[in-house]
Amino acid sequence: MILRNLDFGPLRAGSVTALLGSNAAGKSTLLRRMAGELRGAGKVEVVGQAVEAWPTYHCNRPAHVPQDISMMSSLRVFEAVLLASKQGSGWGVNDDEMDVVIRMLQTLGIQALADRELAALSGGQRQLVSIAQALVREPRVLLLDEPTSALDLQNQFEVLELLCQLARERSMCVVLAIHDINHALRFADHVVVLHQGRVEATGSPREVLTPGLMQKVYGVLTRLECCSQGYPFLVVDRSVRDRAELSKVEEAAV
Numbered sequence: 001m002i003l004r005n006l007d008f009g010p011l012r013a014g015s016v017t018a019l020l021g022s023n024a025a026g027k028s029t030l031l032r033r034m035a036g037e038l039r040g041a042g043k044v045e046v047v048g049q050a051v052e053a054w055p056t057y058h059c060n061r062p063a064h065v066p067q068d069i070s071m072m073s074s075l076r077v078f079e080a081v082l083l084a085s086k087q088g089s090g091w092g093v094n095d096d097e098m099d100v101v102i103r104m105l106q107t108l109g110i111q112a113l114a115d116r117e118l119a120a121l122s123g124g125q126r127q128l129v130s131i132a133q134a135l136v137r138e139p140r141v142l143l144l145d146e147p148t149s150a151l152d153l154q155n156q157f158e159v160l161e162l163l164c165q166l167a168r169e170r171s172m173c174v175v176l177a178i179h180d181i182n183h184a185l186r187f188a189d190h191v192v193v194l195h196q197g198r199v200e201a202t203g204s205p206r207e208v209l210t211p212g213l214m215q216k217v218y219g220v221l222t223r224l225e226c227c228s229q230g231y232p233f234l235v236v237d238r239s240v241r242d243r244a245e246l247s248k249v250e251e252a253a254v
């Protein structure tokens with residue numbers, strides 16, 4: 001069993017939740033369970049109904065952007081996003097539906113890629129297209145697995161800002177697994193930290209993401225600083241992988 005006794009939520013409409021934890025903590029597994037792609041014990045509900053009970057293309061069925069995005073297809077970017085927008089609603093296409101796709105490509109800054117084949121895209125471009133495919137469906141719940149892992153710094157910031165903005169505008173519940181603690185501190189309303197198969201901590205990022213938690217969950221010594229915009233960020237001083245060394249650090253801190 002990968003995850004046990006998980007209990008968190010409800011996750012609010014219009015909010016962004018960051019799912020944190022070290023490698024193999026179970027973040028992707030939890031997202032797949034929340035998306036209704038994995039069966040298991042316990043219950044995941046969307047608007048009071050088990051996630052699996054919502055029809056595949058219903059807006060209450062979460063959209064899931066997985067970590068590994070393979071796009072070995074000869075479809076072009078525009079077609080791929082249009083196809084995603086049409087899921088479950090027949091094959092006819094009108095001008096309004098085309099406009100929605102054009103606007104989505106513009107929003108993500110990938111309009112210049114509209115005619116490119118998916119198979120010819122870079123990793124970061126693929127990541128932006130897969131986010132566009134999920135957003136264009138206008139889901140009530142959007143689950144993203146490390147959505148910025150292939151993006152350059154500017155795209156990381158712009159995509160996370162966009163997700164926050166759309167969460168508020170569309171009353172969408174966004175949950176993203178992410179390794180960058182500073183992105184979680186800056187962009188998330190809520191964090192859930194997984195550790196050893198359980199929820200170690202949950203709450204507001206500033207309350208939860210303390211140097212003490214970083215030491216326990218990630219085995220790193222950190223300190224909190226503040227950027228010129230007033231946002232807190234954690235600086236990692238060093239890793240303490242060795243248990244004996246960690247005990248010494250803990251004793252010295254008492």
Ligand SMILES: Nc1ncnc2c1ncn2[C@@H]1O[C@H](COP(=O)(O)OP(=O)(O)OP(=O)(O)O)[C@@H](O)[C@H]1O
Binds near residue numbers: 021023025027029030
């Ligand atoms: N399809 C699978 N079959 C068997 N075990 C799996 C499968 N997928 C994941 N696991 C195992 O489940 C555990 C949790 O994996 P998961 O991918 O959920 O972690 P994660 O927190 O997303 O990790 P990372 O940060 O490295 O992406 C790992 O031990 C992994 O080996």
